[in-house]
Amino acid sequence: MQLYVIEAGNFKLDGGAMFGVVPKTLWERTNPADEKNRIEMATRSLLIEDGNRLILIDTGMGNKQEDKFFSHYGLWGHYSLENSLREAGFCQNDITDVFFTHLHFDHCGGAVQKSKSGHLEPAFKNAKFWVHESHWNWAINPNPREKASFLTENILPLLESGQLNFIRGKGPLLEQTPFPFSILLIDGHTEKQMLPLLNYKGKKVFYAADLIPTVGHLPIPYIMGYDTRPLLTLKEKKSFLDLALAEDAFLFLEHDPNHQLISLKETEKGVRMHTHFNFDSYFNT
Numbered sequence: 001m002q003l004y005v006i007e008a009g010n011f012k013l014d015g016g017a018m019f020g021v022v023p024k025t026l027w028e029r030t031n032p033a034d035e036k037n038r039i040e041m042a043t044r045s046l047l048i049e050d051g052n053r054l055i056l057i058d059t060g061m062g063n064k065q066e067d068k069f070f071s072h073y074g075l076w077g078h079y080s081l082e083n084s085l086r087e088a089g090f091c092q093n094d095i096t097d098v099f100f101t102h103l104h105f106d107h108c109g110g111a112v113q114k115s116k117s118g119h120l121e122p123a124f125k126n127a128k129f130w131v132h133e134s135h136w137n138w139a140i141n142p143n144p145r146e147k148a149s150f151l152t153e154n155i156l157p158l159l160e161s162g163q164l165n166f167i168r169g170k171g172p173l174l175e176q177t178p179f180p181f182s183i184l185l186i187d188g189h190t191e192k193q194m195l196p197l198l199n200y201k202g203k204k205v206f207y208a209a210d211l212i213p214t215v216g217h218l219p220i221p222y223i224m225g226y227d228t229r230p231l232l233t234l235k236e237k238k239s240f241l242d243l244a245l246a247e248d249a250f251l252f253l254e255h256d257p258n259h260q261l262i263s264l265k266e267t268e269k270g271v272r273m274h275t276h277f278n279f280d281s282y283f284n285t
Contacts, residue, residue: 008060
């Protein structure tokens with residue numbers, strides 16, 4: 001098995017929304033805000049080459065929306081999903097599986113593109129798309145709090161293509177999966193977010209997704225205002241960090257623009273970052 005980091009693009013989100021009830025004087029120490037109170041964010045995917053399979057975990061937000069949509073998110077940097085795949089030696093048609101941690105637009109938008117005629121179609125023509133069945137039902141009937149994050153143009157073309165597949169099971173840990181990794185199910189951020197737990201070159205790598213989007217979110221109470229069940233996130237986050245610490249696992253951070261991979265340590269204030277690594281420098285040199 002070989003892993004590749006795929007940088008799918010950078011954007012910005014309101015710092016207050018990203019840290020909920022935590023005062024700005026605290027969170028801006030790790031996540032400085034711009035003049036509009038927005039913090040820098042990455043959309044970082046992981047590509048798994050396993051035999052004849054190429055499994056892409058999440059796809060970023062894509063580029064099919066109008067300029068007005070993207071103007072809210074302060075796009076910056078030069079990364080794109082297509083270019084990053086090419087730099088890794090692949091193209092979109094090589095992907096056999098797309099695994100969604102969940103269907104918020106910044107995690108699945110890149111899975112759908114506009115054709116030359118303006119029709120919405122899957123960007124990965126030869127791939128199976130995987131989502132948890134309970135999360136799919138949650139996403140297509142969104143609550144008012146999450147409605148702006150579940151965009152029909154990102155979701156319905158997956159179903160209409162006939163390429164959609166479901167993961168089932170209540171968890172919290174699914175060990176028998178169609179993938180070369182187990183899956184931790186968590187419900188605090190959104191219903192049945194799926195976190196891949198991988199074994200790679202003698203190390204455990206936990207894909208943190210939106211449970212811990214950046215290093216600044218490591219403290220247990222530092223929870224996004226977007227979470228639908230914040231008190232549940234508190235419990236899930238503590239269990240996740242305790243497990244990662246006990247397993248000496250790295251965390252792969254999907255949204256931190258400066259940290260791809262981190263190790264952890266126990267401190268008087270709780271679990272914190274010990275060291276951070278560039279993924280390729282650590283595993284592929």
